Amino acid sequence: MLCIAHPARADPPAALCAAAKETLRAGPLLAAEVAAVFGKAKFAGAQESDCLYPLQALRYASADVLLVQTGAPDINSGYEALLSAFVIQRTGGGLKTVARFREFTNLGAFVMVGDIWPIEIAGDDAMAIESSSWSQGHSTSYLSFFAFRAGALVDLGPESAVVIDADNEGATEDESKEAAVKASWFFDPADKTALVVDYKIEAKGATRVERVVWRLQDGKLALARGRVPPEVAQASGR
Numbered sequence: 648m649l650c651i652a653h654p655a656r657a658d659p660p661a662a663l664c665a666a667a668k669e670t671l672r673a674g675p676l677l678a679a680e681v682a683a684v685f686g687k688a689k690f691a692g693a694q695e696s697d698c699l700y701p702l703q704a705l706r707y708a709s710a711d712v713l714l715v716q717t718g719a720p721d722i723n724s725g726y727e728a729l730l731s732a733f734v735i736q737r738t739g740g741g742l743k744t745v746a747r748f749r750e751f752t753n754l755g756a757f758v759m760v761g762d763i764w765p766i767e768i769a770g771d772d773a774m775a776i777e778s779s780s781w782s783q784g785h786s787t788s789y790l791s792f793f794a795f796r797a798g799a800l801v802d803l804g805p806e807s808a809v810v811i812d813a814d815n816e817g818a819t820e821d822e823s824k825e826a827a828v829k830a831s832w833f834f835d836p837a838d839k840t841a842l843v844v845d846y847k848i849e850a851k852g853a854t855r856v857e858r859v860v861w862r863l864q865d866g867k868l869a870l871a872r873g874r875v876p877p878e879v880a881q882a883s884g885r
Contacts, residue, residue, distance in 0.1 A: 712733065728759075784816070809861070811844070813883040
């Protein structure tokens with residue numbers, strides 16, 4: 648759990664991306680957590696690529712987590728989507744950074760980070776991160792899962808990221824080969840180790856729904872029931 652994170656030393660003042668100015672002005676909670684981690688941060692020039700961009704502050708029962716990306720989010724930039732996480736303890740006198748997980752994941756180039764959710768998986772505080780990409784006419788959104796466990800931030804997989812939205816409309820002019828996938832997901836309330844994904848598939852003029860279940864096994868999400876519909880690979884170009 649977050650409360651067992653080890654104390655962390657203060658970071659030097661950070662250069663935040665110029666694009667984050669409005670985001671911080673509009674989000675006082677996010678601004679307060681950025682200040683707790685970096686102190687009075689300066690803003691980099693508009694063309695800086697190694698600046699930090701605060702994505703979101705997640706609230707858990709025992710602490711908060713600030714998610715930061717290296718470089719301003721831009722699906723066309725080609726820069727790697729490197730994410731860092733900072734655990735912040737809420738105290739009577741304010742906020743205190745207690746752990747840092749720098750560049751705990753790289754979601755890849757030409758990727759845009761989307762929604763981030765604080766969740767619980769098998770008793771561990773965790774998070775689900777949505778990311779999107781566009782390549783050669785294929786538009787795809789994925790889910791990645793990470794858990795705070797025994798003082799570490801671990802990647803839960805699965806080995807192949809869970810596609811939750813995809814279409815190949817821009818990749819083919821043949822309507823008979825078009826495919827679109829939209830998925831909803833949740834962790835089974837009766838089994839916090841089971842990730843349930845319901846796929847809605849539209850292809851060849853027909854629509855159907857298929858359910859797939861991943862379950863946490865040996866610290867990783869593994870396919871436990873069902874199969875990933877073949878249209879997922881077709882729509883995402885994978």
